[in-house]
Amino acid sequence: MTRNKKSASILLCCALMSSIATTALGQSSSLGFHNTVTGEPLDFNEALPEGRDTPGVKKFLETGVDPYIEDKSCLKQGEQIFLSACSGCHGHLGEGKIGPGLNDSYWTYPDNATDVGLFSTIFGGAQASMGPQYGNLTLDEMLKVMAWVRHLYKDGVADAPWFTEAQKKAYKPYQQGETFPDDAPGLCAPAKGK
Template sequence: MRHLSLAVIIAIFGGGGVVAQQPQFFNTVDGSPLNFDDAMEEGRDTEAVKEFLETGVNIYNENEEVMKEAEDIYNTMCSGCHGHYGEGKIGPGLNDDYWTYPQNETDVGLFSTLYGGATGQMGPMWGSLTLDEMLLAMAWVRHLYTGEPDTAGWLTPEQQEEFTPYKPKGGAEE
């Protein structure tokens, strides 16, 4: 009986390796599955988008090579409602530990909110930003985080060790 159980376990887990499941993306408001057919063709085939749709990991997070572009996209598309430092204006703050939608604590959740929209004035971004630009905007939002690194679940353990909470330049805090 013991050998049979071991054989069943090996068959189920494919010899010991557990296969990671692709992330699932759902509309933040109504919970329906998101349809990426509506997304712009441009920006679908980048390494970052392919990795993200397969694993839910945003390789742009804390990637210095893309931070200027990420900041520019955020400032153009997001800061009018969420503030230049993610502090919140007519839209909620994005730089602390409180999330209007708790699923936004994960990059899959935040991407779903960007792509499909939320309540109030936050419409879907699939017609305004490419999938790649959404990942860049998210990376800047994550960069603006003012909380403790160990609560930044979107960062890898290595990134958490190196992460410094964001402080606006030139502010009264300096």
Template sequence: MVSGLAGLTAILVCAAYAQTSGVTFHNTVTGETLNFDDALPEGRDTDGVKKFMQTGANPYNEDPSCLKKGEQIFLSACSGCHGHLGEGKIGPGLNDDYWTYPENETDVGLFSTIFGGAKASMGPQYQNLKLDEMLLVMAWVRHLYKDDVKHATWLTEAQKTAYKPYKHDETFPDNSPGLCAGK
């Protein structure tokens, strides 16, 4: 019973943030407002999800403590279609300036596509990935970006200044400080 109550609390927290933040999430294909009630109950009330629901900016972008986790989730859940480096296979490439859905240039747009799905084989991921895992995957996808950083609208100006393109042999320590440390 406690887990049911915890799940309900998490749903209410997520819905409250989405409603009061001014950030609106729409299905990439239909334009309908996304319903977070269907999302997995775990991973809804992390600090990262709370910040994202309030601001629409992924707080995990370029956070070294989050990138290793994002990479691991991406490799197991996304690389089969999008390639190990986001170069595209069955699904479109994710590491360059071209977005099949232009709204994916924003964090809200990319999150909405992951959560609610898109055309062709990209089904909704709300029953496969926790909301927090979606943000981790997004941070990894953004880190794989290989084109001109001036087009990386998801990065802050400070992040653009410090940005270094992904290198294929790049690794991240398990104990990097940041928002995902200790998870």
């Protein structure tokens, strides 16, 4: 094989692998993951390598719906991540401090009323002090934080498009002090025997 053919073959292989990785991370999906401020498409190749291929991330990138909402095994983890990574600006209950409140029906960025919009803001950042979190949180951790933020919601279900109809019927506003068992079953529960 000549040097030019070999180089072309390597480039084609790299382009194919990049395309496969991009598709696996949902970049070519029609879900519309865009930077909240600039509108540019998000590059999930910038995400931390761990936490990319969990069942929850795969389902979210296919559907645009956070599968961890209402999953008690994920909510406990989401609360812990939120308290360490987000509460300094958004308050322990999402009531807002330096950053906007997250527990009511007003969204600084209206797209955040959807899971795709909120994920895009967490991943790519927003204005003021809200920098991109792709270097701080894994994709899976972002979904857990989103589930916790949705759980903190205290307003009416009519303004909560992330809820399914069944979730809207069963909705009860967050009660401070609520706890979850360490061994709650669900998508985020440790595998048996580990």
